[in-house]
Amino acid sequence: xxxxxxxxxxxxxxxxxxxxxxxxxxxxxxxxxxxxxxxxxxxxxxxxxxxxxxxxxxxxxxxxxxxxxxxxxxxxxxxxxxxxxxxxxxxxxxxxxxxxxxxxxxxxxx
Numbered sequence: 001x002x003x004x005x006x007x008x009x010x011x012x013x014x015x016x017x018x019x020x021x022x023x024x025x026x027x028x029x030x031x032x033x034x035x036x037x038x039x040x041x042x043x044x045x046x047x048x049x050x051x052x053x054x055x056x057x058x059x060x061x062x063x064x065x066x067x068x069x070x071x072x073x074x075x076x077x078x079x080x081x082x083x084x085x086x087x088x089x090x091x092x093x094x095x096x097x098x099x100x101x102x103x104x105x106x107x108x109x110x
Contacts, residue, residue, distance in 0.1 A: 063087065 012019060044060065047053035066084045073081035074089065083089040085097045 008019070011017075045053075045056055047056055063084045063086075066082075067087055070081040070083045071090065074092075081089075083092070083095045085095050087095050089095065
């Protein structure tokens with residue numbers, strides 16, 4: 001912690017900026033919205049390459065199409081409508097992935 005505090009102190013000295021104190025943080029309005037925000041939308045997912053992104057995007061579109069089709073069937077009264085794995089059907093339990101599809105997250109403890 002001391003190393004981080006010293007590093008931040010050097011950065012503030014270099015830039016001339018000051019850190020917010022406790023009183024200033026407590027005065028902040030929690031529901032304040034900035035007048036301007038970043039203009040770019042955040043990606044739905046990240047991929048290591050353009051081809052991997054394209055495959056993920058196509059799979060995403062397939063899941064959305066299947067979900068919409070199943071939703072229509074459900075609205076028509078078909079309680080046996082097949083929703084895609086990994087989705088939350090409206091008013092029904094979560095449709096789990098089969099255990100063979102799940103992969104361990106890279107860099108995360110197992």
